[in-house]
Amino acid sequence: MEKKITIRDVAKHAGVSVASVSYALNGKDKLSPETKQRIMEAIEELEYEPSLTARCLSNGDSKLIGVTLPITEKGDIPGVLLNNPFFGEFISGVEYVIRKEGYDILFSGVETDRQYKDWIQRRRLDGIIMLGVYPHSLLKEIKNLDIPIALTDAYEDYTKDFHRVMVEDKLGGYLATKHLIEMGHTEIAFVTGSLKKSPLNNQRYLGYLQALEEADLEVKEEYFIEEHVNFEGGYKAGIELLKRKIKATAIFAIADIMAIGLMKAFRENNKDIPGDYSIIGFDDIKFASYVTPGLTTMKQDIMKKGMICAEMVLEALQKKSSERKTVILKPELIIRDSIRKIK
Amino acid sequence: MEKKITIRDVAKHAGVSVASVSYALNGKDKLSPETKQRIMEAIEELEYEPSLTARCLSNGDSKLIGVTLPITEKGDIPGVLLNNPFFGEFISGVEYVIRKEGYDILFSGVETDRQYKDWIQRRRLDGIIMLGVYPHSLLKEIKNLDIPIALTDAYEDYTKDFHRVMVEDKLGGYLATKHLIEMGHTEIAFVTGSLKKSPLNNQRYLGYLQALEEADLEVKEEYFIEEHVNFEGGYKAGIELLKRKIKATAIFAIADIMAIGLMKAFRENNKDIPGDYSIIGFDDIKFASYVTPGLTTMKQDIMKKGMICAEMVLEALQKKSSERKTVILKPELIIRDSIRKIK
Numbered sequence: 307m308e309k310k311i312t313i314r315d316v317a318k319h320a321g322v323s324v325a326s327v328s329y330a331l332n333g334k335d336k337l338s339p340e341t342k343q344r345i346m347e348a349i350e351e352l353e354y355e356p357s358l359t360a361r362c363l364s365n366g367d368s369k370l371i372g373v374t375l376p377i378t379e380k381g382d383i384p385g386v387l388l389n390n391p392f393f394g395e396f397i398s399g400v401e402y403v404i405r406k407e408g409y410d411i412l413f414s415g416v417e418t419d420r421q422y423k424d425w426i427q428r429r430r431l432d433g434i435i436m437l438g439v440y441p442h443s444l445l446k447e448i449k450n451l452d453i454p455i456a457l458t459d460a461y462e463d464y465t466k467d468f469h470r471v472m473v474e475d476k477l478g479g480y481l482a483t484k485h486l487i488e489m490g491h492t493e494i495a496f497v498t499g500s501l502k503k504s505p506l507n508n509q510r511y512l513g514y515l516q517a518l519e520e521a522d523l524e525v526k527e528e529y530f531i532e533e534h535v536n537f538e539g540g541y542k543a544g545i546e547l548l549k550r551k552i553k554a555t556a557i558f559a560i561a562d563i564m565a566i567g568l569m570k571a572f573r574e575n576n577k578d579i580p581g582d583y584s585i586i587g588f589d590d591i592k593f594a595s596y597v598t599p600g601l602t603t604m605k606q607d608i609m610k611k612g613m614i615c616a617e618m619v620l621e622a623l624q625k626k627s628s629e630r631k632t633v634i635l636k637p638e639l640i641i642r643d644s645i646r647k648i649k
Numbered sequence: 650m651e652k653k654i655t656i657r658d659v660a661k662h663a664g665v666s667v668a669s670v671s672y673a674l675n676g677k678d679k680l681s682p683e684t685k686q687r688i689m690e691a692i693e694e695l696e697y698e699p700s701l702t703a704r705c706l707s708n709g710d711s712k713l714i715g716v717t718l719p720i721t722e723k724g725d726i727p728g729v730l731l732n733n734p735f736f737g738e739f740i741s742g743v744e745y746v747i748r749k750e751g752y753d754i755l756f757s758g759v760e761t762d763r764q765y766k767d768w769i770q771r772r773r774l775d776g777i778i779m780l781g782v783y784p785h786s787l788l789k790e791i792k793n794l795d796i797p798i799a800l801t802d803a804y805e806d807y808t809k810d811f812h813r814v815m816v817e818d819k820l821g822g823y824l825a826t827k828h829l830i831e832m833g834h835t836e837i838a839f840v841t842g843s844l845k846k847s848p849l850n851n852q853r854y855l856g857y858l859q860a861l862e863e864a865d866l867e868v869k870e871e872y873f874i875e876e877h878v879n880f881e882g883g884y885k886a887g888i889e890l891l892k893r894k895i896k897a898t899a900i901f902a903i904a905d906i907m908a909i910g911l912m913k914a915f916r917e918n919n920k921d922i923p924g925d926y927s928i929i930g931f932d933d934i935k936f937a938s939y940v941t942p943g944l945t946t947m948k949q950d951i952m953k954k955g956m957i958c959a960e961m962v963l964e965a966l967q968k969k970s971s972e973r974k975t976v977i978l979k980p981e982l983i984i985r986d987s988i989r990k991i992k
Contacts, residue, residue, distance in 0.1 A: 313693040324690055373756075394737040401758055410772065413716075413756040415744055429753065537939055566939055573941040593936060596880055596909055598916040 311354045320348035370412045371404050371619060372426065372434040373397060377415040390536060390563050391591050392608055393437060396458075399612025400435055407620055416440065423447045433619035435612075439504060454622035456615040461505035469618045470632040471611050475506050478604040478637035479513020482558050482586045485602075485639055487521045490648030491556035491584060494518070497543045497568060498560045499535035507535075510560045510588065529554055533564070540567020548575055555584060555648065562587035562594045562603055569597065569644075580646035590640050600642030606635060654697045663691035711773040713755045714747050714962060716740060719781040720758040733879060733906050734934050735951055736780060739801075742955025743778055750963055759783065766790045776962035778955075782847060797965035799958040804848035812961045813975040814954050818849050821947040821980035822856025825901050825929045828945075828982055830864045833991030834899035834927060837861070840886045840911060841903045842878035850878075853903045853931065872897055876907070883910020891918055898927060898991065905930035905937045905946055912940065912987075923989035933983055943985030949978060 317324045322341055329336045330345040337345075348354070375393060401411055412429055416422060416436075422444055426434065433454045442464060448455065449467040456469040486494050494514075501508045518525055528550050533539035540559060544567065547554070559565035565587030569579055577583055579599055587594060590605035614633050622629070656674075660667045665684055672679045673688045680688075691697070718736060744754055755772055759765060759779075765787055769777065776797045785807060791798065792810040799812040829837050837857075844851045861868055871893055876882035883902060887910065890897070902908035908930030912922055920926055922942055930937060933948035957976050965972070 312696055313690065324694065325686075328686065328690055328693075370755075391734055391737065394734065397756075401756065405758055405760075411756040412713075413740075413744070413754040415748055417748075537935070570939060570941055592880070593939070596913060596936070597940060598913060 311352045313354075315352055316345065316348045316354050319352055320344045368430040368432055369409045370429060370431050371400070371409050371616070372412045372414065372429065372431040373400055374414055374416045374434065374436050374438075376438040376440060377417050390561070391593060392561075392563070392589060395591065395608040396437060396612040399609035400616045403613050403616035404620065409620070416444075423451065426451060426453070432623055435615045435619060452628075454619045456619050458611060458615065459506045461509070466632075467630060469615070469622065469630055471614050471618070471635070472632065473606040473611075473635045473637055475509035475637075476513040476516070478588060478606070479510035479558070479560070480517045481513070481637065481639055482510075482588065482604045483514045483517035484520075485641075486556045486558065486584065486586060486645065487517060487523070489556075489584065489645050492521075492523055493526075493529070493552075493554040493556070494523070495529040495531065495547060495552060495554040495557040496560075497531050497533065497540065497547075497557055497564055499539070499564075500532055507560055514558060528552055535561050535564060537563055537567040537570075540564030541571045542567075544568040544571025545575075548572070548577070555582075556645070557583060557585050558588075559585065560588050562589040562591045562601060565601055565603070565644075566593060566597055569601070580644050584645040586645060588637075594640075595642065599644045602642045602644045603640050604637040605640045606637050611635065654695045656697075658695055659688065659691045659697050662695055663687040711775050712752045713772060713774050714743070714752050714959070715755045715757065715769065715772065715774040715777040716743055717757050717759045717777065717779050717781075719783065720760055733904070734936060735904075735906070735932060738934065738951040739780060739955040742952035743959045744955075746956045746959035747963065752963070759787075766794065769794060769796070775966055778958045778962060795971075797962045799962050801954060801958065802849045804852070809975075810973060812958070812965065812973055814957050814961070814978070815975065816949040816954075816978045816980055818852035818980075819856040819859070821931060821949070822853035822901070822903070823860045824856070824980065824982055825853075825931065825947045826857045826860035827863075828984075829899045829901065829927065829929060829988065830860060830866070832899075832927065832988050835864075835866055836869075836872070836895075836897040836899070837866070838872040838874065838890060838895060838897040838900040839903075840874050840876065840883065840890075840900055840907055842882070842907075843875055850903055857901060871895055878904050878907060880906055880910040880913075883907030884914045885910075887911040887914025888918075891915070891920070898925075899988070900926060900928050901931075902928065903931050905932040905934045905944060908944055908946070908987075909936060909940055912944070923987050927988040929988060931980075937983075938985065942987045945985045945987045946983050947980040948983045949980050954978065 313324055313327050317327045322345060326337055326341060327345055330342055404411065412431060426448065431453060435456045437458055445464060454469055456471065457465055458471050460470050483494060496511065496514050498507045498511060501511055515525060529552060531543040531546055533543045540563065543564065557568060559568055565585050568585055572579055572583055579585060587601050587603035589608065590603045594601040594603050618631055656667055656670050660670045665688060669680060669684060670688055673685055747754065755774060769791060774796060778799045780801055788807065797812060799814065800808055801814050803813050826837060839854065839857050841850045841854060844854055858868060872895060874886040874889055876886045883906065886907065900911060902911055908928050911928055915922055915926055922928055930944050930946035932951065933946045937944040937946050961974055
């Protein structure tokens with residue numbers, strides 16, 4: 307095996323001290339341009355690769371980006387990632403971008419009682435991408451860390467201290483509902499996760515209300531159902547709607563995974579989609595196109611969201627900038643076969 | 650052999666205490682930048698690589714378990730995780746177990762041309778869990794690392810040097826086919842990923858052949874289709890089967906995600922499931938129960954598989970044992986609504 311090139315070899319080759327090479331590697335401004343140039347040439351000629359451990363020590367660059375998910379498990383049932391395929395698609399986007407730049411993902415579920423800040427420091431993370439909703443106290447604790455942190459779908463005022471990628475959720479809710487109205491529906495139910503806990507759900511609800519109001523349609527309380535944002539929640543909502551014997555001909559579900567649960571509940575009870583109920587979802591997860599009938603939905607580009615989060619964090623690292631950015635994506639109507647036209 | 654460089658050598662060389670080097674290695678913020686700098690230089694000069702034992706002694710376990718997936722992307726489309734929800738469920742199981750023990754997941758796609766061994770050492774991984782199929786050369790390169798490595802579904806002889814979690818795939822293929830036969834089907838198509846590249850697919854195929862033979866049924870070449878193991882592959886297989894105008898009344902797909910693709914292709918062509926075609930899958934991914942009709946399948950407990958991989962790796966770490974284990978899980982028939990009984 308070849309002998310490994312060390313910092314000492316580089317120093318000798320360039321005719322400078324080890325400390326000078328170290329300064330050069332860590333971008334410290336203590337060297338003349340000529341010295342820097344000589345060192346860079348030596349590094350290239352010897353094909354020197356500074357070890358990661360050493361680099362970590364010198365400037366804290368761990369080349370690790372933390373990606374976190376809130377833990378949703380109950381009892382002994384693992385909960386992370388499982389309840390919505392959204393997460394897998396998002397992480398796929400993140401992984402793609404950071405791998406190309408030589409970073410790795412440190413992946414972790416976040417328990418709310420965990421010493422999160424401590425964990426970030428111990429792991430010497432270069433940046434963090436946080437999926438999902440976290441308590442204000444946790445964000446407050448970490449906002450002064452000098453690493454870039456990107457949040458998704460964060461509406462609260464205090465999240466302005468972070469990088470953010472968001473979707474125009476109100477617009478999405480509006481466009482989804484408007485599409486149902488344009489297809490002739492006037493009785494439109496709304497199936498959602500908690501409005502209280504999630505500003506995102508709330509925004510989509512506001513869009514729903516706006517579309518109804520514009521069309522002079524009544525907002526009916528029996529058309530509103532709050533459930534967990536997963537398949538089971540959608541399924542329960544479907545059973546509940548059937549029990550209420552509602553006259554709604556259409557349902558807007560704020561997540562595809564809930565819409566797919568609704569479809570299952572209706573089909574099991576011999577209701578046809580879109581014959582008896584038209585359904586529109588939100589997200590455009592892969593499975594929206596896999597089910598039959600294909601689910602019409604408001605697409606947010608999930609993978610792109612992950613890629614943008616990663617790019618924002620990497621850019622902030624490279625520029626050593628403390629500027630915080632918010633990127634807002636437009637949702638897009640994807641028409642498939644789950645909506646019937648009413649004359 | 651060269652004398653191994655120890656943490657004491659580094660301390661002596663840098664003129665600091667062993668504790669200081671240990672702090673530096675563990676990223677503790679107790680040192681001045683100058684001290685850190687000196688330690689970094691000493692590490693570089695001596696080519697010091699903290700060994701697993703040394704890390705344990707200095708309490709410097711990285712507490713990192715690597716989880717890898719092969720990269721399936723084409724061009725600029727991120728491919729990791731996406732093509733089968735299987736992966737998300739598996740990682741969920743791993744994460745749950747290792748988090749409880751204070752470990753984190755270092756998650757990465759593996760490009761075949763990557764310096765994988767180098768990456769493992771640089772990251773000082775305590776253990777690795779590898780999902781999917783990797784080239785023999787890659788496994789050969791890493792098998793002598795002194796950390797526990799767990800593989801899934803690894804049949805090749807040379808994988809005996811690793812921890813393994815497997816499923817009785819041949820038995821699963823046999824039971825799936827036998828169930829179709831017991832439901833009265835005699836013309837049974839087989840939809841699979843590459844038999845050549847995947848011993849797992851091959852095992853399931855052998856089980857299929859065994860069941861046909863036992864029942865004195867003919868193996869027909871036009872009933873065999875090889876495609877990619879994803880939704881699109883299943884969809885294409887469905888279109889191909891329709892084109893062949895086969896008389897098969899039932900299809901065994903070696904992965905649920907392919908079976909769901911088949912269902913979509915048939916439904917789009919106005920074929921009823923199970924009226925026109927009965928389908929059985931393999932895996933029991935969450936979506937097998939979400940689709941309508943619910944997909945009958947051979948369940949392998951995916952999350953449990955992830956949990957067992959994690960437990961094997963942690964146990965080997967704790968016992969400092971070099972023993973290699975293979976755990977073989979039994980598949981289980983899950984009956985839903987995708988198979989018609991033929992009188």
